[in-house]
Amino acid sequence: MTKAKTGVLPVKGKQAKSGPEEITVSVGSGGEWHQTATGNQPSLTTNQGLPISDDQNSLRANPSGPTLLEDFILREKITHFDHERIPERIVHARGTGAHGFFELTQSLEKYTTAKVLTEVGEQTPLFTRISTVAGGSGSADTPRDVRGFAVKFYTKEGNWDLVGNNIPVFFIQDAIKFPDLIHAVKMEPDRGFPQAATAHDTFWDYISLTPESMHMVMWIMSDRTLPRSLRMIEGFGIHSFRLVNAAGESTFVKFHWRPKLGLQSTLWDEAVKIAGADPDFHRRDLFEAISTGDFPEWELAVQLFSQEEADAFPFDHLDSTKLIPEELVPLHVIGRMVLNRWPDNFFAETEQVAFCPSHVVPGIDFSNDPLLQGRLFSYLDTQLSRLGSPNFHQIPVNAPQCPFANHQRDGHMQMAQPAGRVSYEPNALAADSPREQPETGFYSAAVTETGAKGRIRAESFADHYSQARQFYRSQNAFEQAHITSALVFELSKVEHPHIREAMVGHLRHIEEDLAQRVASGLGMNELPQAPVAAVAVQELDTSPALRLIGKMKDTLEGRAVGILIADGSDAASIEAVKQAVATAGAKVQIIAVKIGEAKLANGSLLTIDSQLAGTPSVMFDAVAIILSSETAALLGKEAAAIDFVRDAFGHLKAIGFDKGGEALLITAAIEQDAGVIAIGNLDRFIAAAKTRQWDREACVRTLA
Helix, strand or coil: CCCCCEEEEECCCCCECCECCEEEEEECCCCCEEEEECCCCCCCECCCCCECCCCCCCCECCCCCCECCCCHHHHHHHHHHHCCCCCCCCCCCCEEEEEEEEEECCCCCCCCCCHHHCCCCCEEEEEEEEEECCCCCCCCCCCCCCEEEEEEEEECCEEEEEEEECCCCCCCCCHHHHHHHHHHHCCECCCCECCCCCCCHHHHHHHHCCHHHHHHHHHHCCHHHCECCHHHCCEECCCCEEEECCCCCEEEEEEEEEECCECCECCHHHHHHHHHHCCCHHHHHHHHHHHCCCCCEEEEEEEEECHHHHHHCCCCCCCCCCCCCCCCCCCEEEEEEEEEECCCCHHHHHHCCCCCCCCCCCCEEECCCHHHHHHHHHHHHHHHHHHCCCCHHHCCCCCCCCCCCCCCCCCCCCCCCCCCCCCCCCCCCCCCCCCCCCCCCCCCCCCCCCCCCECCCCHHHCCCCHHHHHHHHHCCHHHHHHHHHHHHHHHHCCCCHHHHHHHHHHHHHHCHHHHHHHHHHCCCCCCCCCCCCCCCCCCCCCCHHHCCCCCECCCCCCCEEEEECCCCCCHHHHHHHHHHHHHCCCEEEEEECCCEEEECCCCCEEEECEEHHHCCHHHCCEEEECCCHHHHHHHCCCHHHHHHHHHHHHCCCEEEECHHHHHHHHHCCCCCCCCEEECCCHHHHHHHHCCCCHHHHHHHCCCC
16 A cells, blocks of 8 residues: 555544554555554454454455455454444334335436336336434434435346435445444434434544545535425435446446425424424325325436446546535436325235335446445445345245346245245256346346455545535535535544644645634634645536536425414414415414314414424425414414514524514514515516525624
8 A cells, every 4th residue: 555644643532551542544556544553552454353454445356346255354343334234224213104106208328228227217116215324213303414315126137236325425435334334323322312413523533534524524514415305305326336238338327316396404403303303204204295195206317328337437436435526417207206195004015115226227337436336335234134034035025026046045934935946057857047148137247357356446536525615515505514514513522632633634635724714713823733634626617517506496495384373363374375385286284282273363263283382483485374362462472473474484484474474573572584575476476485594694693
């Protein structure tokens, strides 16, 4: 390994018996950091006591080549990690799933033989599971976290699992580091907390020593990790895959899911309050949408590129901490996914569904992305541990919906009953036994691999800051402020000053102003020194496609509006708002201090949907306040009512009001702006309800 930089870092907060510990940090040619003990620290070994020379890189055929099966160190580390929890998933434990279909609208026959991607109009059944990463199965839906986005296609040629996230990049470049990443982000082992949170020392200690994570840090600190709804997130396959056509020619591909409803996120304060009001907010939202026939829908788009095009990129597409900007390789929409059926039994399907990136069909193959190479082994091993048997494919949600047959026999939980005396191949005793299919079977892309095997990362993986800088600079001012404030919040929870200082040092490579704002928010008197970058930071063009604000569709479809009323409210005003909201495609809930019925001003009775104390305004995308003067005065003394309007205002939502509602707003010290609208102008209210009132933010919140 080429050592570009070596230094000694003191480990603060802990003293060895013989004095302060020291860590020698060396930077490899691929930009990865290595730690070598120079004090009393023990050597890192395998479980058999074998000293490990390199714990950062898997064994590859060459620096850019595939990971080798002989890498027993990788297999031991990943296998142990995969078996650490049973039966709950180690990661992605909190998940929500649904059945649906994929319909191809544009054939990729030029690039692949996969029928699911060539037969236009064909509807392929599927099961999709969306999940948080860090929390356990009982954690809340709305923490700041990556969302897993996994789709199992039941194709004519077998199951294809497209397993990704709602973010197009990842923390690490090599699968051998995945156990370390998850150990760092999970609850700290000596205290069992925090749950489903990254705001703690072990996570940021790991990140501060892993420069390759800096691009992902920008994404997780953005509003992408605070989705308004699972129906309003993107999905990404993350890695480059290969498509292989009938001539055996391969083309690289990246897969993207784009929601029909557009993107929308919550604010941090809003997400925290939603978790308290309804820990199942996302799961309930998806369930109710499917139950009422508002079926969630996504477009499937692809980025296609050749090896020659990849060679010209200013980054290595095999590096999972990098993305390919849409401005460089445009997206082509080829189909749509619709989720239209909730599982009959949550455990049997959503909990037992088993996704493996190694599940592909003829015409789809893998790239040499080292993170993907490790996942091809790890996911299958995890399913063997979690579901307890190599026969997990016989569980109905996992079983192919096309004919399947082989000579695999027996094993725990074997449900099939194969007949006959033959369970091997080749054989001459059973004419009807399964045989190879040279014409239609799976073939790997014919790619030549040469070079010296070794634990070394490609030098093209060494740029850890350029795309992180590109992402941050591509955000608008509001999004940049949210990223900055998120970093301040997270790092303020870190006890050890040297971790905070190290992180701010990394931020200086991303954007000096970002580092200064975070440092100021953390009370630092001066900026820490930036670490030595393995390669110079590139000034890449900004990519507007990386923004979230602006990707929300100009619609109220899929959203919800809450109307706060009481006895004596005006029936005509309530009905007018209900009709306008319903016409715009959103759902309406009537909120009052008590459930049951309210007696309106005209003497009619109106059924109340939800109680005020249990249904704060964080549950809605916009609110309307329709009250009589008398009830407005009473509610002005009710904390839940004051919080209802103050939170709606603070979360930048549109607020509609009548005369009584205006009185409550005055009591709550809410000043009228472009998003606080008299319900006599319903067109303006509906237009404002479709988006956040971003110009209001500077008036209600101090951001870093």
